[in-house]
Amino acid sequence: MKLALGTAAFLLMAHPAAADSYEEHDYTLNCSGCHRTDGSGSRVVPSLQAMPELSAKAGAREYWVQVPGAAQAPLSNARLAALMNWLVERFVGKRPEPAYTAQEVGRLRRNPLRDPIARRTEIRRATPH
Numbered sequence: 001m002k003l004a005l006g007t008a009a010f011l012l013m014a015h016p017a018a019a020d021s022y023e024e025h026d027y028t029l030n031c032s033g034c035h036r037t038d039g040s041g042s043r044v045v046p047s048l049q050a051m052p053e054l055s056a057k058a059g060a061r062e063y064w065v066q067v068p069g070a071a072q073a074p075l076s077n078a079r080l081a082a083l084m085n086w087l088v089e090r091f092v093g094k095r096p097e098p099a100y101t102a103q104e105v106g107r108l109r110r111n112p113l114r115d116p117i118a119r120r121t122e123i124r125r126a127t128p129h
């Protein structure tokens with residue numbers, strides 16, 4: 001019993017340092033290898049911290065799911081939808097409205113982008129929707 005209490009106390013203490021949601025775990029496991037924990041990316045991976053510059057543009061919502069890293073992640077449609085809602089809230093500052101659903105994500109990921117960088121440039125030039 002004493003041991004069990006000790007273990008429980010240890011787990012409670014250990015918790016704050018660990019990822020505390022499925023979304024954060026899914027990001028760590030499937031995205032952070034390229035995008036890094038803070039989203040800053042690298043010379044070859046764009047920073048997710050720049051997502052706000054696209055957020056008001058037509059096509060951004062779809063583009064974010066159709067980039068190969070997201071579309072081809074080994075996650076169910078429901079888990080990817082939850083991850084995308086979490087990602088937009090984290091890097092744009094508010095949850096997408098309406099929230100991504102499994103159905104929408106499933107439809108989008110069937111068409112991953114061949115040339116994401118060209119698509120990003122197109123969206124940046126587009127007028128806000």
Ligand code: HEC
Nearest residue numbers: 030031034044045046050051064067068069070073116120
């Ligand atoms: C193998 C490396 C890699 C992995 C893993 C990866 N990405 Fe990416 N991501 C990229 C690159 C490179 C780009 C730039 C577009 C392109 O060339 O695919 C990008 C672009 C993006 C963008 C567009 C950002 C913008 O504003 O242009 C989003 C959103 C994104 N990734 C989300 C994710 C999510 C979510 C995951 C995990 C499920 C993920 N990525 C996994 C490499 C990766």
